[in-house]
Amino acid sequence: MDDQFNNRADSHIRLSHQQAMLFGEQKTAESMLYGAAWYSAWLTAKAAGSKDELAARAAAETERLTEAFRAAAEAAMADVINRFDDLNTKA
Numbered sequence: 001m002d003d004q005f006n007n008r009a010d011s012h013i014r015l016s017h018q019q020a021m022l023f024g025e026q027k028t029a030e031s032m033l034y035g036a037a038w039y040s041a042w043l044t045a046k047a048a049g050s051k052d053e054l055a056a057r058a059a060a061e062t063e064r065l066t067e068a069f070r071a072a073a074e075a076a077m078a079d080v081i082n083r084f085d086d087l088n089t090k091a
Contacts, residue, residue, distance in 0.1 A: 012032070016028050040061075
């Protein structure tokens with residue numbers, strides 16, 4: 001991670017909180033996840049030389065992204081558990 005990682009992540013989290021106030025938490029979570037997946041797919045497409053190359057790499061890239069999400073989700077869950085009493089998680 002570079003020194004701006006947390007700033008970028010916090011910007012996404014702030015946007016999600018704003019969207020949740022307008023559209024609800026579940027809808028916001030779903031669209032945020034889709035947006036992250038779409039952006040990652042777009043980055044993969046940028047690196048591909050052709051549509052056929054992209055199609056050939058799709059399954060492997062999807063697996064790589066799935067593993068990256070799992071690692072991020074595990075790290076985030078551990079952070080939330082550690083900070084649970086300080087977070088505004090109660091309805």
